[in-house]
Amino acid sequence: MRMQPLLNSRQMREADRRTIENGTPGFTLMLRAGEAAADAACRMLPQAGRVLVLCGPGNNGGDGFVAARILADRGHRVTVAAMKPVADLSGDAAEAGHLWGEAVCPLAAADPAGADLVVDALFGTGLARDLQGEVVEAIARVNGAGRPVLAIDVPSGIDADTGLVRGAAVKAERTVTFACRKPGHLLYPGRAHAGAVEVADIGVSCMGLDGPAVHANGPEIWLPAFPRIDPAGHKYDRGHALVLSGGPGHTGAARLAARGALRAGAGLVSVVTSARALAVNAAHLTAIMMRVCDDPDEFSDLLTDDRFNALALGPALGVGEATRRWVEAALEADRATVLDADALTSFSGMAEGFAALARAPREHPVVLTPHEGELRRLLAGPGEVSAEAREIAGRPSKLDRAVGLAAFANAIVVLKGADTVVASPEGSAVINENGSPYLGTAGSGDVLGGIVAGLMAQGMPGFEAAACAVWMHAEAGARFGPGLIAEDIPEGLPAVLRDLLG
Ligand SMILES: NC(=O)C1=CN([C@@H]2O[C@H](COP(=O)(O)OP(=O)(O)OC[C@H]3O[C@@H](n4cnc5c(N)ncnc54)[C@H](OP(=O)(O)O)[C@@H]3O)[C@@H](O)[C@H]2O)[C@@H](O)CC1
Ligand SMILES: [K+]
Numbered sequence: 001m002r003m004q005p006l007l008n009s010r011q012m013r014e015a016d017r018r019t020i021e022n023g024t025p026g027f028t029l030m031l032r033a034g035e036a037a038a039d040a041a042c043r044m045l046p047q048a049g050r051v052l053v054l055c056g057p058g059n060n061g062g063d064g065f066v067a068a069r070i071l072a073d074r075g076h077r078v079t080v081a082a083m084k085p086v087a088d089l090s091g092d093a094a095e096a097g098h099l100w101g102e103a104v105c106p107l108a109a110a111d112p113a114g115a116d117l118v119v120d121a122l123f124g125t126g127l128a129r130d131l132q133g134e135v136v137e138a139i140a141r142v143n144g145a146g147r148p149v150l151a152i153d154v155p156s157g158i159d160a161d162t163g164l165v166r167g168a169a170v171k172a173e174r175t176v177t178f179a180c181r182k183p184g185h186l187l188y189p190g191r192a193h194a195g196a197v198e199v200a201d202i203g204v205s206c207m208g209l210d211g212p213a214v215h216a217n218g219p220e221i222w223l224p225a226f227p228r229i230d231p232a233g234h235k236y237d238r239g240h241a242l243v244l245s246g247g248p249g250h251t252g253a254a255r256l257a258a259r260g261a262l263r264a265g266a267g268l269v270s271v272v273t274s275a276r277a278l279a280v281n282a283a284h285l286t287a288i289m290m291r292v293c294d295d296p297d298e299f300s301d302l303l304t305d306d307r308f309n310a311l312a313l314g315p316a317l318g319v320g321e322a323t324r325r326w327v328e329a330a331l332e333a334d335r336a337t338v339l340d341a342d343a344l345t346s347f348s349g350m351a352e353g354f355a356a357l358a359r360a361p362r363e364h365p366v367v368l369t370p371h372e373g374e375l376r377r378l379l380a381g382p383g384e385v386s387a388e389a390r391e392i393a394g395r396p397s398k399l400d401r402a403v404g405l406a407a408f409a410n411a412i413v414v415l416k417g418a419d420t421v422v423a424s425p426e427g428s429a430v431i432n433e434n435g436s437p438y439l440g441t442a443g444s445g446d447v448l449g450g451i452v453a454g455l456m457a458q459g460m461p462g463f464e465a466a467a468c469a470v471w472m473h474a475e476a477g478a479r480f481g482p483g484l485i486a487e488d489i490p491e492g493l494p495a496v497l498r499d500l501l502g
Helices: 009-021 026-044 059-073 091-100 134-145 190-194 219-225 252-263 275-284 296-302 321-332 341-345 351-359 372-380 387-393 398-409 444-457 462-480 488-501
Strands: 050-055 077-082 117-121 149-152 174-178 196-200 214-216 240-244 268-273 289-292 308-313 336-339 366-368 412-415 421-423 429-431
Touching: 009 026, 026 059, 026 091, 026 117, 026 149, 026 174, 026 196, 050 059, 059 077, 059 091, 059 117, 059 149, 117 134, 219 462, 240 252, 240 444, 252 268, 252 275, 252 308, 252 444, 252 488, 268 275, 275 289, 296 321, 308 321, 308 444, 321 336, 321 341, 321 351, 336 444, 341 372, 351 372, 351 387, 351 398, 366 398, 366 462, 372 387, 372 398, 387 398, 398 412, 398 421, 398 429, 412 462, 421 462, 444 462, 444 488, 462 488
Parallel strands: 050 077, 050 117, 117 149, 149 174, 174 196, 214 429, 240 268, 240 308, 268 289, 308 336, 336 366, 366 412
Antiparallel strands: 412 421, 421 429
């Protein structure tokens, strides 16, 4: 298994430039890209058919002209509609336009409804601003025609770096991209617009580039750091995770998290409960133990025992001063700590204070697991919030928001959603892609926090534990499919672990 880098458009340009500098002409790359697109088109349309190729003003359009030439040579009836006449193109795109060598109609005259396949070569990684005017209209006609669409590199109108729609965007059935995928292929809505994405090797290397290290999340990222069980060891070698319970009537979330931690392999897991909630927790727990703490001071006392090496707190704790004090006690104790839900929302409008706590020098990782609403409330909630925090919350790109919060709080951030991003304070990130819509169910996030804590209890580093937990959680949910409830996720972990660990 190889790591799958996701290069942004600046990094892609740099990769391109280096390849050209090392002796491969840009036009050769364009010929390879166009051929890969033509091959993909032929797989979608195996019999000779009517192909409409839409070409933009830059090199993405150039790829389109090359693909059009190859498809016509292979017997398809090809129409090319372009934003600019070939005479107005420059560089490699002009050369590709001449290679096409046949008539080009204006974009406004393109008739996607009359095609068996539409090849979208309007814009790729060079999209620089929102689309307007006739391109928006042409894209609306393509999307309305209901014909299969193959996008070259990126569905036009999708920002390759953020996955956001810039004015309008093509909805493709497939996308053929070059060298490696881009963040916008994994981040929604780009992921939905791209359809199935295939990567063509055109001789451009994605390695050794400056800038953010962003990857698709997968076992290759974290399996080497996965805790291995020592055959001669015992449960005390695999850590002891503590999960904080809410009060009576709010205890289920902690038990879900605790179950996740135990299934993830923590040697011991205890729910920390108030005396008032003890009976209800006791009625539901067997392998998971309990510790009674009625206030944060008792919790601090408990944490003088360094065998408790991982903490998870937040779900169903309640929002306010009391929860802030539990969070302070947890952070002061310097254990591998997961903060979720109310542990984050309790600091709404106090982003600076929260960050000061999280940033205090510490040995063990802090993992924050907000969804978008929790991130917004934490960084831009009502109250005295710094311009820096507000700027992070307002970033259009989910990737940038996650990386921003991670740096701001010096913590690992799991920004949850269908395209969960895990970011480190140093700026590296992974984007998850094995989830399923069924994971959006009550208590699912509680289980995730527990899995992260369970892995860290076994000594897995924070970033790897978070990325691994996100992947395993999604995998267990996706395998279960329809009818999934949060309780099923921990029970799905053994099968996922068996396949991972062999
Ligand atoms: N990297 C590689 O290894 C390889 C890359 N290759 C291919 O090159 C593609 C990147 O090419 P690219 O840089 O020319 O950018 P591209 O997406 O064609 O668009 C730029 C043009 O669009 C214009 N424009 C921008 N926004 C606009 C808007 N909103 N509305 C209107 N116009 C707008 C912009 O004009 P300007 O901003 O200057 O006005 C410029 O004319 C890449 O996706 C891949 O397909 C392969 O050929 C081989 C190897
Ligand atoms: K495109």
